[in-house]
Amino acid sequence: MNFESLNTSLQFLKPEIAVSILLVVVVLFDLIFQNNKKALPVISITGLLVTGYFIIEQFTLNGYAFNLLTADAFGAFFKLIVALSAIFVILFSISSSEIIRCEDRQGEYYTLILGMVLGMFLISSATDLILIYLSIELLSLSSYILAGFVKTVERDSEASLKYVIYGGVASGVMLFGISIIYGLTGSTNLYTINSILQSAQLGGFTFIFAGFMVLSGIGFKISIAPFHFWTPDVYEGAPITITAFLSVASKAAGFALLVRFIKITFFDSMSESGYWILLNVIDWQSLLVLLSILTMTLGNFAALWQENLKRMLAYSSIAHAGYLLLAVAVLSNEGLIAVLVYFSIYLFMNLGAFFVVMLIANKIGSEDVDDYKGLGSSVSFLGVALAIFLLSLAGLPPTAGFIAKLYLFIALIDANMVTVAIIALLNTVVAYYYYVRVLKNLYLVRKEVEMEPVGVSFGNKIIILLLLIPVLVFGIYFTPIVNLAKSSIAFIGF
Amino acid sequence: MLTEFGKIFVFFLTAIIFVVIALFVAKLIRPSRPTKEKLTTYECGENPEGSPWVKFNIRFYVVALIFLIFDVEVVMLIPWAVVYQQLGFVGYLLGAIFLILLGVGMAYEWRKGDLEWARPKIEEPIFTKSIPPPEIQKKLTLTE
Numbered sequence: 001m002n003f004e005s006l007n008t009s010l011q012f013l014k015p016e017i018a019v020s021i022l023l024v025v026v027v028l029f030d031l032i033f034q035n036n037k038k039a040l041p042v043i044s045i046t047g048l049l050v051t052g053y054f055i056i057e058q059f060t061l062n063g064y065a066f067n068l069l070t071a072d073a074f075g076a077f078f079k080l081i082v083a084l085s086a087i088f089v090i091l092f093s094i095s096s097s098e099i100i101r102c103e104d105r106q107g108e109y110y111t112l113i114l115g116m117v118l119g120m121f122l123i124s125s126a127t128d129l130i131l132i133y134l135s136i137e138l139l140s141l142s143s144y145i146l147a148g149f150v151k152t153v154e155r156d157s158e159a160s161l162k163y164v165i166y167g168g169v170a171s172g173v174m175l176f177g178i179s180i181i182y183g184l185t186g187s188t189n190l191y192t193i194n195s196i197l198q199s200a201q202l203g204g205f206t207f208i209f210a211g212f213m214v215l216s217g218i219g220f221k222i223s224i225a226p227f228h229f230w231t232p233d234v235y236e237g238a239p240i241t242i243t244a245f246l247s248v249a250s251k252a253a254g255f256a257l258l259v260r261f262i263k264i265t266f267f268d269s270m271s272e273s274g275y276w277i278l279l280n281v282i283d284w285q286s287l288l289v290l291l292s293i294l295t296m297t298l299g300n301f302a303a304l305w306q307e308n309l310k311r312m313l314a315y316s317s318i319a320h321a322g323y324l325l326l327a328v329a330v331l332s333n334e335g336l337i338a339v340l341v342y343f344s345i346y347l348f349m350n351l352g353a354f355f356v357v358m359l360i361a362n363k364i365g366s367e368d369v370d371d372y373k374g375l376g377s378s379v380s381f382l383g384v385a386l387a388i389f390l391l392s393l394a395g396l397p398p399t400a401g402f403i404a405k406l407y408l409f410i411a412l413i414d415a416n417m418v419t420v421a422i423i424a425l426l427n428t429v430v431a432y433y434y435y436v437r438v439l440k441n442l443y444l445v446r447k448e449v450e451m452e453p454v455g456v457s458f459g460n461k462i463i464i465l466l467l468l469i470p471v472l473v474f475g476i477y478f479t480p481i482v483n484l485a486k487s488s489i490a491f492i493g494f
Numbered sequence: 495m496l497t498e499f500g501k502i503f504v505f506f507l508t509a510i511i512f513v514v515i516a517l518f519v520a521k522l523i524r525p526s527r528p529t530k531e532k533l534t535t536y537e538c539g540e541n542p543e544g545s546p547w548v549k550f551n552i553r554f555y556v557v558a559l560i561f562l563i564f565d566v567e568v569v570m571l572i573p574w575a576v577v578y579q580q581l582g583f584v585g586y587l588l589g590a591i592f593l594i595l596l597g598v599g600m601a602y603e604w605r606k607g608d609l610e611w612a613r614p615k616i617e618e619p620i621f622t623k624s625i626p627p628p629e630i631q632k633k634l635t636l637t638e
Contacts, residue, residue, distance in 0.1 A: 006584050027598055031605045 012063050012071035014054040015079055016121050022047030023114040030107025037106045041090050044110045048087050048117070055079045059488065067189065068128040073488035075125035077340055078256040081347055082120045082249045086113060088351050089245040091463050097362045098150050098239040109149060113245070115142035120253035127264060129178045129188040132257060133171070136221065139253065140167045143246060147238040159237025166230040167220065174217020180210035190264040197279050198268070211282045214261065221254035222321050225295035232302075235314030240361065243310060244354035247317040248347050251324075255339060259328055263491060274333035275415070288329035293423055296322025300430045309357050309367045312434060313350075316393060319431060320346060326424055327408050330415045333489055338407040340485035345392075345400040345474055352467035353389040356382050363454045369438055374447030379454045383442050385464050392471050394435040395428050400474035407482070556608050563603075567596050 010017065026043055033039070058076040065071065090113065093099045099109060119139030126132045144167060148160025182188055184207060185196045219227040235243045266278040278284060299319030306312035324346075327338040359382055360375070361367050376383045392401035405428065412421040456464070474481060496504065535542045574581075574589055581588070603609060 003584060024595070024598060027602060031601060034605075 008063075009065040012058075012061060012065040012069065015051050015058065015083075016118065018047065018051040018054055019114060019118045019121060022051070023111060023118065026107065026111050026114060030111070037103060040106055040110045041094050044090050044114065045087055047114075048083050048090075052080065052083050052087075055083060064127075068131045069122070069125045070127050070491075071125060073490055074260075075256065077484070077488040078124040078252050078343075079121050081252045081343055082117055082124070085245060085249040085252075085347055085351060086117045088355075088463070088467070089113065089241050089249075092241045092244065092351075092355050092358060095362070095457070095460055096239065096241050096358055099241060102150060105149070109146070112142045112146050112149075116146070116245070116249070120249055123253040124256035124260075126257070127190045127260065129181065129190070132261075133175060133178060136174070136217065136257075137171060139221075139250065140171065143242070143250065146242045147234050147246075149239055149242065155237040156239070157237075159234045162237075163230055163234045170217050170220035170227060173213050174220075177210045177213025177217070180206060181214070184210070190261065194265050194267060194279075197266070197281060208282050212287075215258075215287075218254055218258045218261065219291070222251050222258065222325075223318050224291050224321050224325055225298050225318075226291070228295070228298070228318050228321075231318055232311050232314045235317070236308055236311045240310065240354055240358040243314070244351050244358075247313070247354070248350050251317070251321060252343050252347075255324060255328070255343070259336065259339065260491075262328070262331075276331045276333075278331065285329055285331055288325055289417070289420055292322045292325035292329055293420065294322075295319070295325060296424065296427045300427050300434075303434045304430070306434070307368055307370060309369055309372075309438065310354075312369070312438075313353060313357070316431065316434070317350065319427065320350075320393075322427075323405070323408055323424060326420065327411055330411045330417065332411065332415060334411040334414055336489045337482070337485045338404075338411040340488065341407045341478075341481055342404040344481050344485070345404040345471070348467050348470045348474075349389050349392040349399075349401055352464065352471065353386065353393060355464065355467065356386040356389065359456065359460060360386075360454070369441055372438060372441040373445040375441075375454075376443040377447075378452065379442075381456055381461065381464075382454065385468055387439050387442070388468060388471060390435040390438060392475070394432050398472075398475050400471045400478070403475060403478045553611060560603055560608065563596055563599055567593075 022044065025047065026040060029036075029043060030040065055076050058071050058079070059073045061071040061076075063071050090110065093109070099106070102109070116139055119135050119137075119142065122131065122135035123139060126135055144160055144164045147163045148156045150156045178188070181193065185193045187193055187196065216227055220230070223231040235247065238246070262278070262284055263276060266281060266284065268277045268279045271277055296319045299315045299317075299322055303312050303315035303319065306315060320342075324339055324342055327335045327342060329335070330338075357367060360372075360379060363379075364371060364375075388399060392399035395401040395405040409421055409424070412418075412424070570592065571589070574585070574592075578585055578589075
């Protein structure tokens with residue numbers, strides 16, 4: 001390796017390098033100024049903003065780094081989502097009572113969040129199975145620790161332990177699948193595997209088995225139905241900031257990986273109307289449609305019975321993973337645009353819902369739906385914000401959530417998958433019930449105990465508005481995100 | 495003809511038969527005079543006592559964690575050192591970055607106090623009453 005090739009490769013890795021340097025800086029700052037914990041979030045956010053600049057630069061790039069990573073607009077889009085949600089989560093952490101209680105370990109907290117961000121950046125641009133595995137592990141190991149960050153609370157430790165055990169099994173299965181694929185094709189590079197699959201008649205049961213094993217590892221990250229067991233427990237137990245981060249960023253990275261894995265490895269040709277014709281090795285479409293219907297039905301129906309709001313949002317995020325998987329299952333450019341639009345809206349509404357739940361939990365010390373009875377008048381601003389976020393998650397017309405679902409259904413109808421579209425539509429109807437139940441408790445139920453009005457600090461109001469305005473604006477004026485999504489579905493090499 | 499797996503199977507069979515024959519022949523030849531000492535579990539010359547599921551001191555884990563840094567360092571540096579000549583200055587830079595990151599890890603452990611050999615705190619006795627009691631002290635000062 002010489003300087004020129006290293007230099008050209010590093011050109012495509014600027015966001016990753018920026019996050020790595022930021023991570024080291026945060027550790028060193030925490031070591032040198034041990035008593036100055038207030039500066040840590042400021043440093044992290046500044047660093048992430050710089051990273052964001054490099055990510056925006058990547059939208060126009062097209063190239064490989066070390067034959068392991070690609071720099072393309074698709075990866076940049078997901079990196080932007082990850083970086084944005086990381087910034088919001090760090091902003092949440094400043095006022096989270098759970099995190100403030102662990103004053104002496106704040107340095108580790110921000111370092112581990114940045115570790116997760118680095119892992120997700122690598123996941124969303126990796127095209128080599130070994131790097132895919134390593135970056136998933138980097139993401140997982142950081143999130144295992146963060147899930148149990150408040151180690152004095154039993155619920156947190158339980159969440160962390162369950163996450164480690166399920167995660168260990170999932171990554172083991174995935175590694176086995178990767179080893180089988182390597183054994184069959186002799187390569188770990190997705191592009192090479194694709195060309196081998198195109199020339200040789202591989203396939204049969206072994207390859208399907210291996211593909212399913214890799215899918216189970218990715219499915220664990222995005223919590224689709226047979227691999228979702230960890231989600232409710234971990235989401236309920238982990239600190240709310242981490243739950244919000246896992247539900248948005250970790251899922252985004254997982255979907256980026258899933259799309260890249262399917263589209264690069266099994267790609268045959270592109271039809272004129274933008275449908276991908278995949279190699280006849282694994283019937284991805286039927287498999288993904290089956291899994292997504294299972295996922296959304298299970299997520300929505302399980303959410304109906306939940307008393308804890310965090311747990312309910314966990315099941316709702318499983319259901320949303322189902323919708324997103326359906327958009328992937330269309331296997332077309334239209335579907336991919338739907339995924340990107342969905343994610344950019346899901347980011348704001350889901351983070352917003354978790355943030356409001358966190359602020360209310362800070363005050364009343366509970367996340368139970370029953371404790372929200374008659375709170376509407378005492379949490380005036382928070383209540384309205386929560387109502388808008390939940391209605392957007394449900395997909396009601398004036399909010400952005402409707403646009404996300406609209407694009408999904410357009411892609412489905414365009415692909416003639418009407419039956420599936422109807423099942424998804426019925427699912428959204430079921431989802432209305434549990435979102436609206438929270439609002440009913442807030443506004444229509446009589447108060448049991450008198451409560452003082454819950455105030456919100458000025459900074460938190462601004463954070464909520466930063467999340468609320470996109471949810472409302474994108475519901476009416478959504479051309480910019482759709483255009484951004486359209487311009488960022490181009491993959492390198494295709 | 496044997497396949498490659500067939501050869502492994504023959505190898506397995508040979509190993510099993512070898513052990514069975516050795517044990518059987520030994521049983522025929524050796525004298526049998528069991529004593530209590532001979533029949534107990536062998537534990538490196540120690541008397542086997544209690545259950546093996548004892549709690550290890552937390553200090554051992556801290557030492558193991560610190561050891562990990564240097565262990566990983568050596569494992570990663572050996573393959574790097576083997577091809578170092580072909581990598582040139584770029585290779586030198588990569589190795590340097592790796593060592594610096596490890597150094598940060600070491601500094602972290604040092605600063606957070608993990609290199610201290612954690613000892614149980616010895617509680618110093620607290621005396622609530624002054625000795626001798628104040629009344630007697632007064633008397634003592636008066637007599638002086």
